Amino acid sequence: MNNRPPLLTALLNPINLSMLALTVAAGLCSAWWLAPIGLVFWLVMVIVIARDPGVQITFTRQSREPLAQRFQTRFDRLDRARISIFNSLQGVSPAFRRAILPIQDTLDELTEHAYQLCLNMTALDNNFAVQQISSNFDKEIEEMQEKIRGAADVTGKREYEETIKSLQTRKTQVKNISTLLSRFEAQLTGTNNSVDSVVTGIVSLKGRDAKQIEAKIPPLLQVLQTEQAELMQFDEELEKTSLV
Structure with missing residues (x-):
């Protein structure tokens, strides 16, 4: 298992990546004013996952020296x-x-x-x-x-x-x-x-x-x-x- 920092884990989360892609697509193909709103939601999702205690505990455990x-x-x-x-x-x-x-x-x-x-x-x-x-x-x-x-x-x-x-x-x-x-x-x-x-x-x-x-x-x-x-x-x- 890759020992990724919580923030990187949040950024690479499939749901967050999908949300970011949809935000970019909405801004380019639909209405430009949807992009800032989508980015706000995406940022909130990243922060929630990065601050998840389970993610932080897993990272800490995997980072420890033998x-x-x-x-x-x-x-x-x-x-x-x-x-x-x-x-x-x-x-x-x-x-x-x-x-x-x-x-x-x-x-x-x-x-x-x-x-x-x-x-x-x-x-x-x-x-x-x-x-x-x-x-x-x-x-x-x-x-x-x-x-x-x-x-x-x-x-x-x-x-x-x-x-x-x-x-x-x-x-x-x-x-x-x-x-x-x-x-x-x-x-x-x-x-x-x-x-x-x-x-x-x-x-x-x-x-x-x-x-x-x-x-x-x-x-x-x-x-x-x-x-x-x-x-x-x-x-x-x-x-x-x-x-x-």
């Missing part, structure tokens, strides 16, 4: 939950749609935040994999310790000791990165479980009266806000993290 597999499957599940809520709102009453809109908007923000974090974690995961392949800290530290034991002068011994400190620092950094990646993986799983419960909650609200719906919205919204706050903690940790 993630590390350990994150991709979990993010895909989160994205499907967002689509599930979008689909569940098709054909509902305007009042129900307005009531659910805060949840939908918050879930959109949560999904995009999770994706950006997954991108950053993917880069970190790739770097971590390279470090694991290219570095054997224990062996290198052992070699430096051996050189210290055989060092004939204080200066050489001091240099080896500094190298050991550097290797130990890098070893700790890599271990911390491994822990962070595993924690984030677990966080995505927990976020998915929480979002799934929100989706179930929204589906269960269909057909209920306005008071029941109003009472259930804040707790569902709080679940998503809690997950957003937990993801923000990983933003802070990423800023402090480095692999040298």
